Amino acid sequence: MSTQYYGGQAVIEGVMMRGRKSMAVAVRNPQNEIVLHEEPLTAKIYTSKWGQWPFVRGLAMLWDALGLGMRALMWSADVAIQEEGQAEPVEFSGPVAWTTIAISLSFAIGLFFLLPTFASQWLAGYFDDHAAVDAIFEGAIRLILFVLYLWAIGLMPDIRRVFGYHGAEHKTINAYEAGEALTVATVQRYSVQHTRCGTSFLLYVLAISIFLFAPLTFAGVEPGWLALLLRFITRLLLIPIVAGIAYEIIRFSAGHDKNPVMRALITPGLLLQKLTTREPDDAMVECAIAALGPVLAADGRVAGAPAQTQPSGLVGTD
Numbered sequence: 001m002s003t004q005y006y007g008g009q010a011v012i013e014g015v016m017m018r019g020r021k022s023m024a025v026a027v028r029n030p031q032n033e034i035v036l037h038e039e040p041l042t043a044k045i046y047t048s049k050w051g052q053w054p055f056v057r058g059l060a061m062l063w064d065a066l067g068l069g070m071r072a073l074m075w076s077a078d079v080a081i082q083e084e085g086q087a088e089p090v091e092f093s094g095p096v097a098w099t100t101i102a103i104s105l106s107f108a109i110g111l112f113f114l115l116p117t118f119a120s121q122w123l124a125g126y127f128d129d130h131a132a133v134d135a136i137f138e139g140a141i142r143l144i145l146f147v148l149y150l151w152a153i154g155l156m157p158d159i160r161r162v163f164g165y166h167g168a169e170h171k172t173i174n175a176y177e178a179g180e181a182l183t184v185a186t187v188q189r190y191s192v193q194h195t196r197c198g199t200s201f202l203l204y205v206l207a208i209s210i211f212l213f214a215p216l217t218f219a220g221v222e223p224g225w226l227a228l229l230l231r232f233i234t235r236l237l238l239i240p241i242v243a244g245i246a247y248e249i250i251r252f253s254a255g256h257d258k259n260p261v262m263r264a265l266i267t268p269g270l271l272l273q274k275l276t277t278r279e280p281d282d283a284m285v286e287c288a289i290a291a292l293g294p295v296l297a298a299d300g301r302v303a304g305a306p307a308q309t310q311p312s313g314l315v316g317t318d
Contacts, residue, residue, distance in 0.1 A: 005254065006173055006295065007196055009069050010165035011076035015284075016069065017169070017291040020046070022298035025072045026291035027079040034287055035079050038294050043067075058247025059240055111149070116141040117231050132214060139210030146206060150199075150275040160278055165287065167192035168280035170273075172288040176296075182289045184282050192277040195253050199276045200269025204246035205239075212238055 008017035014027030014034075024038045045051045045059055120138035127133040153159045174190035175182060213235060249265070256262045280288075 005196060005251070006176065006292065007194075008169050008173075008291065009072070009198065010162045010169055011073050012162065013080040013165070013287075014076050015165050015169045015172075015288040015291045016072040016076075017172075017288070017295045018068065019295040019299045022295055023068060023072070024291045024294045025075060026287045027076045028283060028287055029079050030081070032283075034290050036290055036294070037075060038298075040298075041068075054248055055241075055244035057251075058244035062240070062243050111145060112142055113232060113235060116145065117228060117235075121228070135210060135214035138213065139206065142209075143203075143206050146202070147272070147275070150272070154275055163276055164278040164280045165284050167277040168284040168288040170194040170197065170277060171280065171285060172292055176292065182292065184285045184289070187285050187289060188280075188282070192279060193270045193273045195257050195266050195270070196250050197269065197273050197276075199273050200266065201246055201250055203269045203272050204249055205242050208245050209235070209238070209242050212242055 006017065006019055008015055008023075010016075011025060011027065013029075014025060016023060016025045018041070020041075022038055022040050024036060026034050026036050029035050041047070050056060051059075116138045119141050120134050123137045124130060124134035154163060168187075170192050171187045171190045172182065173194060175187045178190070180186045180190075213231075253262050253266045257266060
């Protein structure tokens with residue numbers, strides 16, 4: 001099996017896959033056709049040697065989620081709502097879309113950064129503002145909010161479909177890494193869980209941040225806006241470091257998942273994936289296979305997308 005790791009994310013009515021040289025998004029439109037978009041990966045984080053350095057390459061995963069992933073998500077939304085016969089090309093941009101993203105990011109910062117910081121500082125007051133207690137409360141509250149958030153959005157029908165495509169992405173990667181032919185029937189035999197899932201990555205980020213944030217509770221600063229501001233700024237600045245450590249753990253676990261110690265470390269992430277994945281239907285798996293084919297081809301893994309990766313309804317690129 002190749003040491004090149006492939007992955008991606010679920011989008012609206014489709015899947016995005018990323019390799020070393022390119023990314024591809026396969027989305028099913030309202031006419032039940034699979035529309036495919038491909039583009040090369042030209043950002044320095046992908047093409048430079050320093051982008052492959054340990055603890056630096058984890059930034060690529062952040063970029064995938066915040067940059068590449070957001071654009072793919074926006075494009076998939078355009079395709080999913082495109083009306084039959086619409087001639088205008090869909091694009092990765094738009095003021096409404098970017099405003100929605102800005103609001104979503106602001107909500108995430110408020111829920112997962114500001115709220116735990118306020119709440120932990122308030123609770124620590126009952127323990128003489130002890131810095132260690134403050135840090136533990138902050139991490140625990142952030143983790144609980146994260147799990148509750150995943151559970152709550154999973155109750156929404158549209159999000160359940162996205163989670164189904166997430167399961168299709170995992171199944172397809174699992175089948176490829178096992179050396180199987182990428183057919184719907186074969187892919188469906190594989191698990192919806194994967195050790196390198198972004199859900200597991202985020203869980204590692206939350207766990208590691210408890211230890212890295214603990215010395216930065218600013219217990220010596222008079223409680224108030226200054227202390228809160230300092231804590232908020234330091235946590236944002238430490239995100240790349242936390243992400244780098246989390247990514248290295250994820251990457252190492254990919255080749256050592258049979259080791260008992262590593263198995264114990266990855267099990268919580270695999271369990272959490274039960275909230276973010278669903279068993280996909282065949283149409284969802286078709287999208288995932290369609291997205292992976294051109295990515296493999298761009299990396300020279302196959303001469304072209306194999307015949308079995310071309311599901312009925314694939315209408316080509318736009």
